[in-house]
Structures are given as structure tokens and as C-alpha cells.
Amino acid sequence: MIDLRSDTVTRPTPAMRKAMADAEVGDDVYSEDPTVNSLQERAAEIFGREAALFVPTGSMGNQVAVKLHTKPGDEIVIEERGHIFNYEMGTPAVVSGVIVRPVKSSDGSGMLTWTDIEPALHVDQPYYSCPTGLICLENSHNLAGGSVMTAAECRMICENAHSRGIPVHMDGARIFNASAALGTSVRDLTGECDSVQFCLSKGLGAPVGSVLVGSREFIAEARVWRKRLGGGMRQVGVLAAAGLVALEESPPKLADDHANAKTLAEGLAELPGLSIDPEKVVTNIVIVDASAADLSSQEIVEALKEKGVLAIGFGSAIRMVTHFDVSSDDIAKSIAAFREILAK
Numbered sequence: 347m348i349d350l351r352s353d354t355v356t357r358p359t360p361a362m363r364k365a366m367a368d369a370e371v372g373d374d375v376y377s378e379d380p381t382v383n384s385l386q387e388r389a390a391e392i393f394g395r396e397a398a399l400f401v402p403t404g405s406m407g408n409q410v411a412v413k414l415h416t417k418p419g420d421e422i423v424i425e426e427r428g429h430i431f432n433y434e435m436g437t438p439a440v441v442s443g444v445i446v447r448p449v450k451s452s453d454g455s456g457m458l459t460w461t462d463i464e465p466a467l468h469v470d471q472p473y474y475s476c477p478t479g480l481i482c483l484e485n486s487h488n489l490a491g492g493s494v495m496t497a498a499e500c501r502m503i504c505e506n507a508h509s510r511g512i513p514v515h516m517d518g519a520r521i522f523n524a525s526a527a528l529g530t531s532v533r534d535l536t537g538e539c540d541s542v543q544f545c546l547s548k549g550l551g552a553p554v555g556s557v558l559v560g561s562r563e564f565i566a567e568a569r570v571w572r573k574r575l576g577g578g579m580r581q582v583g584v585l586a587a588a589g590l591v592a593l594e595e596s597p598p599k600l601a602d603d604h605a606n607a608k609t610l611a612e613g614l615a616e617l618p619g620l621s622i623d624p625e626k627v628v629t630n631i632v633i634v635d636a637s638a639a640d641l642s643s644q645e646i647v648e649a650l651k652e653k654g655v656l657a658i659g660f661g662s663a664i665r666m667v668t669h670f671d672v673s674s675d676d677i678a679k680s681i682a683a684f685r686e687i688l689a690k
């Protein structure tokens with residue numbers, strides 16, 4: 347099977363498996379796991395932050411951040427297709443008691459600008475409105491087809507938000523993809539954000555885990571909330587070891603995934619009934635609109651599966667994500683499978 351459903355499907359590399367087998371471990375609830383500590387120190391260093399915390403999932407990293415930055419009754423502003431809003435099980439409401447104010451990005455790219463955000467804010471309006479407690483950004487943006495936010499745009503949002511006393515959290519599940527696409531370090535892409543969550547288990551290929559980075563004080567509080575939410579882990583250095591390998595070895599490989607995604611988009615753009623602008627595919631996510639095809643997106647996904655290609659249908663669109671278990675040969679086979687299905 348050529349599995350294009352997500353970059354979460356990668357299997358640990360031989361180097362990761364070896365590191366896992368050899369990992370020195372301790373009880374991480376007591377902060378005594380040396381491998382977890384190394385991963386956290388290295389992540390903090392790469393992002394230019396005081397501290398970092400290993401968490402089991404990206405969702406937990408994001409939701410701990412939402413919890414710490416807000417108080418019940420606040421509102422969080424986020425792009426309308428943002429993961430924190432759409433795919434984290436309503437946790438902002440359940441755990442933090444906040445409501446979400448989804449905002450459209452004016453150019454449709456998924457990347458909010460300050461001009462998009464400002465009218466949605468509630469500051470100094472004591473009656474009727476929930477005060478804006480947090481702005482959440484996502485880079486790269488999953489549901490917007492892996493689009494990216496430049497360091498300058500992010501800085502402008504943060505400076506304006508901070509001048510109004512509002513913190514900014516970055517859902518950087520795929521921030522290393524954004525970094526590879528823009529040629530800008532993750533440190534520069536996120537420098538002004540109050541907290542950043544990034545995933546080890548997506549394009550970087552580790553089997554499990556994400557990291558939350560921020561100030562020493564913020565991370566100390568995050569440790570408490572991680573435990574409260576059931577994320578206090580014990581000899582978890584066996585997982586952090588794979589994460590360390592992912593952090594050091596995977597970022598330079600992401601350019602290959604991006605080239606494969608671009609080739610896939612270019613191939614699909616030629617086919618009848620499919621619509622995609624390959625110019626807009628800059629990272630590893632390809633979302634193709636199939637509304638003009640004779641088959642529904644679900645029928646195409648089923649037919650692809652019979653031909654050994656796995657993808658995901660989203661309404662009338664189909665999403666595919668490249669990763670290091672997908673070769674350029676696999677991309678050619680996937681385009682051929684689409685061609686055969688749509689020719690029928």
C-alpha cells in the first residue's frame with residue numbers, strides 16, 4: 347500500500363529503533379529520565395526558548411497551552427479551519443471553558459493577517475462579549491493544504507497582539523515543514539509566540555510525541571497540567587530517544603517530501619475532473635478538489651484503495667500527505683492510479 351493518508355503513518359527508522367533500545371531511562375514524573383531531559387533541552391535550544399516539555403500528542407500540547415493562556419469565559423481567535431478548533435474534540439470548551447471565534451483568512455490561504463484578526467478581538471468590552479484570551483496560529487496549515495506563514499507575518503501578529511495584552515500560541519505540528527519551505531529557522535518562524543507546540547510524530551517520523559516550548563515559568567505550569575490530564579509518563583525515554591533522532595536527522599529530508607507533493611499536485615492538475623493549483627503546494631500536503639469529477643471523492647478514494655493507494659476524502663476534496671515512507675516512484679504510481687480511475 348502507498349499510504350498517503352497522513353504523515354503520521356511513518357514507521358520508526360532503524361536509527362530510531364536502535365536509539366529506543368539503547369535509551370537510558372528514569373521516572374519522568376520525577377523529571378529523572380535523562381533521555382527525556384535531553385530531548386527537552388535540545389528542543390528548547392533549537393527554538394531559542396528557556397524550557398520545553400515532552401507531551402504524548404500534539405493535541406495535548408495545544409490544549410495545555412490553551413488552558414494556561416486563558417481563563418474560563420474567554421474567547422480564542424483561530425483561523426476557521428484550524429486544528430485546535432476542528433479536530434481536538436471540543437477540548438477548549440471542555441477543559442478550558444473557553445469559546446472559539448473562528449476567523450476567515452481574507453486571501454483563502456489559511457494564513458491569518460493582523461487585518462483579519464483585529465476585527466474579531468474583544469478587548470475592553472466588559473459587557474456582552476467574551477474577552478479575547480488567546481490567538482492561535484497554525485504553521486504549516488493542515489486543512490488549508492500545508493500553506494505557510496512567514497516570520498515577518500507572524501511577528502506582526504504577535505507584536506500587535508501583545509500590545510493589546512493578548513498572548514499568541516503557535517500550533518507548529520508541522521513547523522519544520524514550514525521552515526524547510528521558507529528557508530527560515532523554526533526559531534525565527536516562532537520567535538515572538540508565547541508558546542509553540544511541534545510534533546515529532548508527523549513529518550519528522552518519530553512514532554510518538556510532541557513538544558511544547560516556552561518560558562521556564564510557563565513550562566513548569568504546563569508540567570502540572572500535563573499530569574492533571576493524564577499525560578505524566580514514566581520511563582518514557584524509550585520514546586523520547588526516537589524523538590531526538592527525529593529532531594536531529596529528519597528536518598533536512600523534508601525537502602524531498604515537498605518535491606514529491608509538488609510532483610503529485612502537478613500530475614493531478616492535468617487530470618479531468620480534478621482541480622488543484624500546484625503553485626500553492628509548498629509543503630507536504632496536497633488537497634485536490636474533485637467536485638467536477640464523474641465520481642464522488644469517496645468513490646475515488648475507494649477506487650484508489652483497490653489500486654493500492656490510500657488517501658482521505660474531505661467533502662468534495664481528497665487529501666494526500668507525503669512523508670519519508672513515500673518515494674518518487676510511489677508518486678508516479680499514485681498519479682497513474684488516479685488517471686486510470688478518472689478515465690473510466
Ligand SMILES: Cc1ncc(COP(=O)(O)O)c(C=O)c1O
Pocket residue numbers: 402403404405406408429430484486487488517519520545547556
Ligand atoms: C495542525 C495539527 N495540529 C495538531 C495536531 C494534533 O496532533 P496529535 O494527533 O498528535 O494529537 C495535528 C494532527 O494531525 C495537526 O495536523
